[in-house]
Amino acid sequence: MTDPQTTPNKAVEAFIERWQNGGGKERANYQLFLTELCQFLDLPGPEPASDDPASDSYVFEHRVDIHHPDGSSTRGYIDLYRRGHFVLEAKQVSERHESSRWDKAMLRAAAQADTYIRALPGEHGRPPFLLTCDVGRTIEVYAEFTRSGGTYVPFPDPRSHRIHLDDLRDEAIRDRIRKIWTAPDSLDPSKYAARVTRELSKTLAQLARALERDGYEVERVAHFIKRCLFTMFCEDVDLLPKGEFTALLTRLKKTPEHFPDAIRSLWETMNTGGYSGVLNQQILRFNGNLFTEINPIPLSADQIALLIDAAKHDWSQVEPAIFGTLLERALDPDDRHKLGAHYTPRAYVERLVMPTVIDPLRDEWKDVQAAAAALEAQDKHDKAVDEIRAFHRKLCEIRILDPACGSANFLYVTLEHMKRLEGEVLGTLADLGAGQNLLEMQGNTVDPHQFLGIEINPRAAAICSKSCPAPRRAGSYYASSLFTLSESRNVDARAA
Incomplete structure (x- = not known):
């Protein structure tokens, strides 16, 4: 069956055919x-300057x-500029x-486009996108949504x-360009994450209340819900067969008495890897001890329905950094009325993380590249x-401490950005013929052991240590395994 997302149409084919053998000079084309x-x-096309x-606001040669x-100055020209949108x-x-x-x-x-962005008038602000274009062949997309002077990263x-x-x-690609x-x-x-966090918090709080009323201890409920969340995330980023966990929940809603055995079977297979009978699929192994000592909680049909509601969200667009917050808000009776309204958005986290940790590292990386x-x-x-x-070794030896880590949002975002930077460093080594495999085989890589936290709230610390996944997205430059921050007992439940 033809995928409608990639079905050719005459306009697309005509455009590709016209430019795929293009030549000549940049200024001519x-x-x-x-x-x-x-x-x-x-x-809409660019306007006359x-x-x-x-x-x-939207011109060639801005x-x-x-x-x-x-104290000197030089004049530059942005090839294509749309105010509040992009520099190309x-x-x-x-x-x-x-x-x-x-x-x-x-x-x-x-780098040239970044220089132009920094030279824009203050009243124009920084655009969220930086684009580079190899005419007729490729457009590269970089983004910096906080518009706070941070580094543009691949998007x-x-x-x-x-x-x-x-x-x-691909229609999805065309739609991305249109947006x-x-x-x-x-x-x-972060816009999607903020909305979904509020919705998911309500669903999770409802499920947590029901399970606590049934007499289950809070810690067991936390372990159970965190595994469900992680499984939902995995099926939406193709670490599990797409949609199969949601389909399993839908089947089990009709026969809730089989829920504990079916979920136990799935999670045991996720812990070891191999053939899953309940999914009828081969699945990957998930390390990090997330799926050891499994003891699923029996659920009623109505409670399974709450999990199905949560699973229907697009978890590939949900920040993994907020998983701990979702659990904390769902399980803490004093915070239930907030229902996720006050979790720290990623943009706010990055306003601290970028200038204090990532931007200095990226400045140093530019010097090393030069x-x-x-x-x-x-x-x-x-x-x-x-x-x-030498720079890679430094990156792998840095220790990050959050003295009031809550459920580890700041630590996770810092880890993600450092992994992005490490990917660029390893890519440069590969270009130089040095390769990545030797470094990774020696265990010389950025990982959760470098990220430490102190938290006075025992509940938040437990959620962070036992429940905060740092997943590596399928298809990304560091997709090889899965970690939880608990691997190195990174979070200490005490006052700073």
Whole structure:
């Protein structure tokens, strides 16, 4: 059966055919390419530029004045600018597509676009998206939704931030481009997470109250619910067969007496990996001791229905950082009236995490990249590799302490950003021929053992230590296993 999301249509095929063999110079082609891209996606096209750049909101060749530390300034031109949406830097790279030289050329384009963003007038603010374009071949997407001066990172992740010409056959990709052009904030995952957190908190609180009324201890309820949440997340990020856990719950609602045995069977197989009889599928092994000592709670049909309601949400868009908060709010009688209304949104977390931890590391990484490039230019390949490896070792040795960690939102977000940075470092080593496998085999990698917390609330500490998953998304640059923060007993339940 044909997938409607990737069904070719005449407009897409005509556009791809027109540009897939394109050549020539950047200045001769980029405006035409982007204009035709807008036309076939039914997007508004750029407007004529005026004599006053400050009043231009959507133009080619938007002028900016770049001020330097020595007091001098130079003039630059943004290839395509849409105020409040994006800055786009276009190139027509002559290097072999996705070769090491091509990657470096595109990274230089991204750095140039970032310089232009910093030169925009203050009243314009920072756009949420930075785009680079290899004309007729690829658009790379970077995002920084807080607009607070942080680092633009690959969007939606480092494995899928490149949109190749052939990818335009996918309606989901075309829709992503349309939203970047017309409604960029709708792509901010924190917006979805905030709404879903409120809804899920209500559902989980209702289930927790019912189970506590049935006489089950809070800790057992927490263990049970956290495993259910994690299983829902896994089926939506393709670590489990898509939709199969929800389908299992739907079947069990009709025969609730079989619920404990069926769930026990599934979780035991998730702990070991192998064939799951209840799903009739081979499934991966999930380490981290999340599925050891399994003791599922029997549920009524109405209680299973609450799990089904929760499972129907798109968990791939829910921040794993809020899992602990969901449990804490669902299980704490004093906080139940809040029902998730006061969890810390990711944007607020990043306002602290980015300038204090990630931005300094990324600034240092830029210096290391420059030093390695200079050594490569001098034919000092081994020394260039040593520069990169030394930075990677530092990244793996840093310790992060949150002295009031709650349910670990800040720790999780910091871990995620450091893993993103590590992915870039390992990618650079691979480009230099050093490879990633040796480093990972030696255990030299960023992991949850580096992230420590102190928490005065024993309930929050228990949830964080035992229930806060740090999942590695399928298809990402670090998808190989699953961790929980409890692996290294990172959270100490005491006052700072």
